Amino acid sequence: MAVNPFDVRGLPGTASAPPSAGDYLTDRVFRYMAAGAGIVVILLVIYILYEIGGQAMPAIGKYGFGFLTTAVWDVSAARFGILGEIWGTLYSSLLALAIAGVFGVAMAIFLTQDFLHARLARVFRTIVEMLAAIPSVVYGLWGIYVVIPAIRPAANWLHDALGFIPFFGTSLSGPGMAPAVIVLSIMVLPTVAAISQDALQLVPYKVKEAAYGMGTTKWEAILKVLLPTASGGIFGALVLGFGRALGETMALAMLIGNSNNISLSLFAPANTLASLLASNFPEAAQIEVEALMYAAMALLAITFVVNVAGTAIMMLTSKQEVN
Amino acid sequence: MARVTSFQPAPAIPDLRRSISDRRAIWNMILTVGVWIVAILASIPLFSVLYMLISRGGARFSLDLFTQLPPAGFMPGGGFGNAIVGTLVMVLIASLISVPLGILGGVFLGVLSPDSKLAAVTRFLAKTLTGFPSILAGVFVYAWLVLAMRTYSAIAGGVALAVLMLPTIILTAEQAVRMVPQRMKDAAYGMGCTQTQTIWKVVLPTGLPGILTGVMLAIAGAAGESAPLLFTALFSNFWISSLREPTASLSILIYNFSGMPFENQIQLAWAASLVLVLIVLVFNILSRIVGRPRV
Numbered sequence: 001m002a003v004n005p006f007d008v009r010g011l012p013g014t015a016s017a018p019p020s021a022g023d024y025l026t027d028r029v030f031r032y033m034a035a036g037a038g039i040v041v042i043l044l045v046i047y048i049l050y051e052i053g054g055q056a057m058p059a060i061g062k063y064g065f066g067f068l069t070t071a072v073w074d075v076s077a078a079r080f081g082i083l084g085e086i087w088g089t090l091y092s093s094l095l096a097l098a099i100a101g102v103f104g105v106a107m108a109i110f111l112t113q114d115f116l117h118a119r120l121a122r123v124f125r126t127i128v129e130m131l132a133a134i135p136s137v138v139y140g141l142w143g144i145y146v147v148i149p150a151i152r153p154a155a156n157w158l159h160d161a162l163g164f165i166p167f168f169g170t171s172l173s174g175p176g177m178a179p180a181v182i183v184l185s186i187m188v189l190p191t192v193a194a195i196s197q198d199a200l201q202l203v204p205y206k207v208k209e210a211a212y213g214m215g216t217t218k219w220e221a222i223l224k225v226l227l228p229t230a231s232g233g234i235f236g237a238l239v240l241g242f243g244r245a246l247g248e249t250m251a252l253a254m255l256i257g258n259s260n261n262i263s264l265s266l267f268a269p270a271n272t273l274a275s276l277l278a279s280n281f282p283e284a285a286q287i288e289v290e291a292l293m294y295a296a297m298a299l300l301a302i303t304f305v306v307n308v309a310g311t312a313i314m315m316l317t318s319k320q321e322v323n
Numbered sequence: 324m325a326r327v328t329s330f331q332p333a334p335a336i337p338d339l340r341r342s343i344s345d346r347r348a349i350w351n352m353i354l355t356v357g358v359w360i361v362a363i364l365a366s367i368p369l370f371s372v373l374y375m376l377i378s379r380g381g382a383r384f385s386l387d388l389f390t391q392l393p394p395a396g397f398m399p400g401g402g403f404g405n406a407i408v409g410t411l412v413m414v415l416i417a418s419l420i421s422v423p424l425g426i427l428g429g430v431f432l433g434v435l436s437p438d439s440k441l442a443a444v445t446r447f448l449a450k451t452l453t454g455f456p457s458i459l460a461g462v463f464v465y466a467w468l469v470l471a472m473r474t475y476s477a478i479a480g481g482v483a484l485a486v487l488m489l490p491t492i493i494l495t496a497e498q499a500v501r502m503v504p505q506r507m508k509d510a511a512y513g514m515g516c517t518q519t520q521t522i523w524k525v526v527l528p529t530g531l532p533g534i535l536t537g538v539m540l541a542i543a544g545a546a547g548e549s550a551p552l553l554f555t556a557l558f559s560n561f562w563i564s565s566l567r568e569p570t571a572s573l574s575i576l577i578y579n580f581s582g583m584p585f586e587n588q589i590q591l592a593w594a595a596s597l598v599l600v601l602i603v604l605v606f607n608i609l610s611r612i613v614g615r616p617r618v
Contacts, residue, residue, distance in 0.1 A: 019517045027517035034435050037427035038445040041493065044486065045448045051466040052459070106361040115358065127366045133607050134372055135547030137577045138596045142372050144581060145379075145589075186368045217351040240454060247456025249550035250574075254581060274458045274550070281462075281554045296462040307454035311447060 052296050059294035067294055073260050073276075075284075080291035082298060084260040088270040089302070092177060092252065093245035095266075096184035097192075100245075101238050103185070104192025108234075109222055111193075112200045132190035140254030143183040144175075148255070151178060155267050172267035175257035181266070183251050192241040199233025199317070200226060232317030239310035247303050249274040273299040380597030383590045388598070393560050393576060399587055403595050405562045406571040409477065410602070412563060413556060413572060414546050416481025421488040422538055426527075428489075429496020429534070434508075434526055435518065437501075446497070452490040458550035460486040465554050477563065477570040480556030484548060488541040495537025499530040532614050539610030543603045549574030573599045 019027070059067070063080060070081030107128060111121050155172035162168045172178060203226055211221035227234070257269025258279050273295055281292055342348060387402045394401030428449075432442050464483040469475055503526050511521040527534070549572070557569040558579060573595050580592035 018515050019520070023517050023520065027519040030519040030522070031435055034427045034431035035441065037424050037493075038431045038441055040424060041428060041445045041449050041452070041489070042441075044489070045452065047467075048459070048463045048486075051463050055466045103361055103365050106358050107365055110358045110362050115355065124362055124366070127369055130604075130607075131365075131369050133543060133547075133603055134369075135549065135574060135596075135599055135603060137549045137574045137581075138372065138376070138547075138600060141577055141581045141592055141596055142368075142375055146371055146375060189365060217347050219351045219354045220347065243454040247454070247458065249456065249458040250578060254578065274456055277458050277462065278550060278553055281465075282557065293462070293466070296459060299456060300459055303454065303456050303459075304451070307451045310454065311450045314450075315447075 049300070052293060052300055055290070055293040056297040059290040060297070063291070063294065067291075068298065071260060071262055075288050078287055080288075080294075082273065082276070082295050084262050085271050085273045085276045085295065086298065086302075087262045088177075088256065089246055089272040089274070089299070092181050092184060092256065092270070092272060093242055095177075095181045096188055096245045097238060097242050099181070099185035100188040100192050100241055104189050104237070104241065105196050105227075105234060107189070107193040108196035108200055109226075112197055113218070113222060113226070128190050128193050131186060132194075136187065136248065136250040137254070139183050139187060140251040143179050143251060143255045147179045147182055148172075148174060151182070159267060166264040167266050169263065169265040170268045174269075175255050176267050176269050177256065177263075178266040180252050180256040180270075183255055184245055184248055187248060187251065188241045188245050191244050192237050195237035195240060195314070196230070196234045199230040199237065202233065202318070203229045232313065236310055236313035236317060239306060239313060243303055243306040243310055246306060247274055247299070249278050253278040273302075376593065376597045376600055379590070379593040380595075383594040384597070388591075388594055392562070393571075393580075393591070394587060395560075396585060401587070401591065403571070403573065403576050403591060403598075405559065406573045406576045406595065407598065409556070409559070409563055409571040410546060410573045410599075412566070413477055413480040413484060413552070413570065414542060416478060416566070417484035417488055417545050418538070418542060420482065420485040421492055421541070425489050425492025425538075425541075426496045426534060428493040430500055430522055430526070432493065433497040433500035434522060446494075449490040449493045452486075453494070455487070455490075456550075457487055457548055458553070460484075461551040461553055461555050464551070469555055472567065474567060475555060475557035475569040477556055477566045477568070480552045480570060480572070483551035483555045484545040487548060487551060488545050491541040491544065492537050495540070496530075496534045499533025499537065500526050502533060503529045536610045536614030539606045539613065543606035543610065546606065547574065547599060547603045549578055553578075573602075 059080075067081055068086065069083055070079075071084040071087075072079050072081045073084075074080070107124075110116070111125055111128075115121075116124065152172050155168075155178060158168045159171045207225060207229060208221055211225040216224070252272050253275035256271060256275055258271050258275060259269035261268055261270050263270065276295055277292055277299070280288065284292055387400060389402060389404050389407060391400065391402035392405055393403055428445065432446055436442055460483045463486065464479050468479040468482060472479065507525050507529060508521055511525045516524065552572050552575055556572060556575070558575045559569045559571045561571075563570050577592045577595050577599065580588040580595070583589065
């Protein structure tokens with residue numbers, strides 16, 4: 001009788017053996033479970049959209065599009081509108097992004113372009129990472145007791161001297177846009193710096209050498225060769241940083257003053273969508289909860305668009321680098 | 324025979340010495356100084372925060388903080404033992420949900436079918452979810468669990484944190500299992516291992532440091548979160564006695580006490596911040612220790 005010479009089952013001293021029927025079964029079950037975990041993420045996103053959308057439906061029907069274009073929040077009269085919050089969200093995030101963009105990209109250049117001994121660079125990199133690790137409420141507390149007292153004299157001097165400029169149109173009495181933007185920019189900085197660093201590190205070293213070979217100074221190479229080459233990734237970093245700023249909640253709820261107020265002034269209190277949710281939701285009655293769900297839906301839509309754009313930009317640019 | 328009528332003068336040899344007064348050199352120096360100033364300015368907030376935590380939070384540091392309950396209005400003393408327990412319980416619930424799910428998802432994306440359409444969609448949505456505003460996780464769990472259970476609870480708080488931890492764990496686990504060299508997997512297949520056996524015996528043990536790094540970072544982030552707990556776990560002035568009741572957490576305690584007009588509560592808020600930052604830092608440092616490549 002012919003014996004299959006490759007059938008090693010039962011032979012002593014062999015390390016390898018074909019899988020048994022049980023092995024095949026567990027293999028199949030495990031693979032389905034893993035695919036299931038992937039599907040959970042997709043279902044989670046769909047379910048988030050469904051739940052928040054479903055809860056917002058009554059308010060969407062009741063207040064319609066006007067909810068987004070009026071700036072009232074009157075629970076007793078059941079009149080709600082979030083134009084003030086949309087303005088505050090975009091205004092604070094754009095200002096914070098402007099600061100964090102300059103600082104974050106500069107920091108990324110500083111850390112990747114051999115300005116420092118490797119050990120010192122690691123110290124600064126740890127500092128940036130620790131900035132990201134500090135919880136939002138702690139930044140809020142710090143903002144209340146450090147940032148606001150620190151900037152109040154300067155803010156009020158600016159208001160007295162240059163009050164005719166709309167940006168300085170009011171005095172800073174306590175919470176307001178300026179301290180919120182300062183703290184927000186600190187919180188966004190690590191995101192921008194980290195992603196920009198990755199983008200700069202993806203630029204091949206020979207590109208920089210080529211620039212040096214042409215006789216550029218270090219900074220000419222950085223500004224004219226490196227930054228344009230890495231511009232896709234840096235742009236993605238800014239978009240993702242903007243997304244972070246839009247959704248940031250606790251520090252803003254503690255610092256921005258929660259006042260339904262549309263103003264260009266940096267020193268006036270304002271409100272954002274996220275901090276409206278944080279400060280009104282816990283004590284809201286049914287009718288206000290519906291309106292807040294509509295506001296949550298608006299925040300979800302804005303951040304979703306920004307994050308999808310940022311993620312797509314990052315994926316496209318990293319694909320370019322490979323080709 | 325061609326006659327050379329005139330010689331072109333040789334072009335002047337450029338002066339290659341670096342001159343400090345050269346406009347380009349000056350710009351170079353200004354920008355270098357500028358980027359140093361930016362780096363130092365960006366470091367100031369961290370040191371200011373740490374200084375305030377140590378000076379104001381450390382001043383109040385005592386054993387009472389860990390054993391006593393939060394004080395009411397004008398009361399002196401007190402602590403936030405219940406909030407520390409609450410934070411740890413909710414982070415534990417969140418980890419129990421998100422760690423197994425996240426590692427499985429990471430294995431799916433990194434090993435089982437990295438190039439399938441399902442993996443592409445999952446990866447894209449997970450990346451999008453990392454930028455998902457944390458407060459919306461709270462709104463989502465409120466609409467789903469709090470309304471269904473008719474109470475704020477530690478379970479709801481834990482689920483909200485799990486939603487935020489899941490994408491981080493999936494994406495870092497994917498990176499970690501991708502780092503496992505193909506030849507190690509091939510060796511296992513050559514021995515007759517099924518994919519599952521290869522994953523359990525080769526891929527996961529080899530990728531473990533990277534996976535644990537992601538898990539620790541996700542836990543550190545979740546411990547510091549407050550927005551998703553605001554209206555899922557709410558707050559409580561008492562020790563936790565069941566998972567189905569409102570539960571205290573350090574971050575919500577800081578938020579509540581920061582706006583109070585009482586010096587005692589503000590001191591407690593600083594002390595709680597110090598404890599919270601220490602917890603977050605412990606997990607951050609753990610992530611570095613476990614992630615260190617072993618030689």
